[in-house]
Amino acid sequence: MNHNLQPINITHEVDIAIATSEARVLAEAVGFKQAEQYMIATAVSELARNIFHYAKEGKITIKIIEKGTQKGIEIIAQDNGPGIEDIDKAMTDHFSTGDGLGSGLPGVKRLMDEFEISSDSRQGTKVIARKLL
Amino acid sequence: MKGKNYLSKVVMNIIQGCLVVPIHGELYDESVLQIQRDVLEKIKNTGIKKVIIDLSGANVIDSFLGQVISDTVKMASMLGATTVLTGFKPEVVVSLIDLDFDFGDIQTAITLEDGFHKLQSRLTDEEIEDADDETTEAIEELEEPEEEEDES
Numbered sequence: 001m002n003h004n005l006q007p008i009n010i011t012h013e014v015d016i017a018i019a020t021s022e023a024r025v026l027a028e029a030v031g032f033k034q035a036e037q038y039m040i041a042t043a044v045s046e047l048a049r050n051i052f053h054y055a056k057e058g059k060i061t062i063k064i065i066e067k068g069t070q071k072g073i074e075i076i077a078q079d080n081g082p083g084i085e086d087i088d089k090a091m092t093d094h095f096s097t098g099d100g101l102g103s104g105l106p107g108v109k110r111l112m113d114e115f116e117i118s119s120d121s122r123q124g125t126k127v128i129a130r131k132l133l
Numbered sequence: 134m135k136g137k138n139y140l141s142k143v144v145m146n147i148i149q150g151c152l153v154v155p156i157h158g159e160l161y162d163e164s165v166l167q168i169q170r171d172v173l174e175k176i177k178n179t180g181i182k183k184v185i186i187d188l189s190g191a192n193v194i195d196s197f198l199g200q201v202i203s204d205t206v207k208m209a210s211m212l213g214a215t216t217v218l219t220g221f222k223p224e225v226v227v228s229l230i231d232l233d234f235d236f237g238d239i240q241t242a243i244t245l246e247d248g249f250h251k252l253q254s255r256l257t258d259e260e261i262e263d264a265d266d267e268t269t270e271a272i273e274e275l276e277e278p279e280e281e282e283d284e285s
Binding site: 013014016017020021034035037038039041042045046049093104106107110111 | 161162163192193194195196197222223224225227228231232233234
């Protein structure tokens with residue numbers, strides 16, 4: 001049984017909605033409660049919108065993971081955009097790049113259980129976020 | 134802009150003197166901003182003073198959508214209209230807190246009906262002024278006969 005999805009390319013705005021609703025379906029399949037399904041969907045929406053706004057193009061991979069006996073969801077958001085110059089700053093609440101949009105990344109970290117980010121100007125940004133049942 | 138065809142037009146109705154704006158389904162940058170423009174335009178054209186933005190049908194409220202809604206409420210207020218947000222679900226509220234989203238002193242209600250009550254019970258500035266005048270008159274009326282009674 002393989003619930004894992006193919007990476008979802010984020011190139012158009014509509015892809016944000018596709019990634020968000022697929023995250024919800026997968027979270028439900030894993031057995032997350034409604035509130036947690038929504039939290040995962042919101043995290044995916046933030047990450048996909050970040051790609052769309054800042055990198056213009058990237059992909060979101062959502063998969064079911066198992067850590068020992070614990071099941072969960074892993075979201076990988078990857079883009080080849082300009083990268084985040086100051087990750088610490090981007091992880092600060094209410095930090096905005098000037099167009100009124102915050103990065104939403106601290107929010108994603110709180111919505112999920114585990115959060116990793118790496119970014120550089122050559123390889124773009126990669127965020128891995130996990131939530132366990 | 135690509136994919137304009139997926140933009141859904143929100144149908145806004147004026148019910149009991151309130152502009153009701155239902156937000157549903159998936160929302161895109163452009164459609165959210167279009168809703169914002171439409172609401173402000175409607176307030177300007179109709180002079181309506183009460184707005185309800187109903188979020189019960191929204192799939193996901195992320196920080197972008199939250200920001201646009203919050204901005205819309207502030208802009209409506211500058212145009213003299215009071216807005217109540219309705220239709221928050223528990224999971225939405227939990228996620229908004231995690232996103233560190235602050236709706237500040239924006240008024241909210243759980244159901245559309247509660248939203249109506251909140252707006253109907255809330256008086257507009259003009260009504261408050263009228264009410265103040267009436268109260269003053271009533272107090273004067275009350276005071277006068279009392280004085281007469283005292284004299285007798």
